[in-house]
Amino acid sequence: MRIAGLQKLTLLDFPGKTAATVFTPGCNFRCPFCHNADLVTGPATRAGSHEGDLSAADVLAFLEKRRGLLDGVCLTGGKPLIQPDLADFCARVRDLGFAVKLDTNGGFPDRLRALAEANLVDYVAMDVKNAPERYAKTVGASMLDLAPIEESMEVLRAGSVPFEFRTTVTRELHASDDLRALARWIGDASAWFLQNYRDAESVLGGAGRLHPWNVDELRALADELRASAPGIALRGMD
Numbered sequence: 406m407r408i409a410g411l412q413k414l415t416l417l418d419f420p421g422k423t424a425a426t427v428f429t430p431g432c433n434f435r436c437p438f439c440h441n442a443d444l445v446t447g448p449a450t451r452a453g454s455h456e457g458d459l460s461a462a463d464v465l466a467f468l469e470k471r472r473g474l475l476d477g478v479c480l481t482g483g484k485p486l487i488q489p490d491l492a493d494f495c496a497r498v499r500d501l502g503f504a505v506k507l508d509t510n511g512g513f514p515d516r517l518r519a520l521a522e523a524n525l526v527d528y529v530a531m532d533v534k535n536a537p538e539r540y541a542k543t544v545g546a547s548m549l550d551l552a553p554i555e556e557s558m559e560v561l562r563a564g565s566v567p568f569e570f571r572t573t574v575t576r577e578l579h580a581s582d583d584l585r586a587l588a589r590w591i592g593d594a595s596a597w598f599l600q601n602y603r604d605a606e607s608v609l610g611g612a613g614r615l616h617p618w619n620v621d622e623l624r625a626l627a628d629e630l631r632a633s634a635p636g637i638a639l640r641g642m643d
């Protein structure tokens with residue numbers, strides 16, 4: 406289990422719970438709006454151990470000391486499902502009494518299904534990046550097989566683990582009609598969050614290249630999209 410970072414407390418990332426966040430390196434996508442560029446393309450993504458890595462044992466020892474003080478652990482990245490021994494780590498975190506939240510981009514449906522069926526995750530947040538026709542460009546690829554994404558969506562819809570779909574929206578990649586098509590794809594999922602893009606020097610595609618939606622326009626569009634996707638909500642735009 407490669408661990409590139411640990412945030413010792415978050416009140417925002419695990420709905421209804423106080424949590425620590427564990428960051429894993431590596432990702433199969435290259436979304437230009439990604440805020441974790443170091444985890445996606447930086448030195449920590451090279452094969453083998455890296456001097457910045459934390460050991461799973463050290464992280465578990467930290468969690469042991471937080472028993473009764475924190476409710477859960479968020480696993481994010483990068484993309485945690487890339488780690489082949491993630492299930493073992495989740496089991497050890499659960500054994501300590503913590504709930505586990507997993508972030509996924511939907512690229513590994515078999516691993517997602519295995520974790521869910523083994524009852525090793527308590528909540529899943531899955532990125533659904535854009536309408537099918539715009540997906541490849543949105544994740545920085547020239548072509549993309551959407552079958553794993555669709556299968557991951559189905560794993561969550563058919564399973565019993567609480568989940569959310571979420572989409573970071575940018576002016577350049579998400580036109581109104583793209584979001585209309587995405588809403589039809591999301592359909593009646595119980596929770597779909599739109600998050601507005603935030604520009605930063607460190608974004609993967611470079612600062613100034615992408616722009617957020619006007620919040621009032623996005624709110625009006627969300628009201629329209631609710632007919633197709635009743636679980637829609639805006640996040641972080643109050």
Ligand code: SF4
Pocket residue numbers: 432433434435436438439440441445482483484510532
């Ligand atoms: S936004 Fe998520 S899926 Fe996209 S490159 Fe970053 S970590 Fe990977």
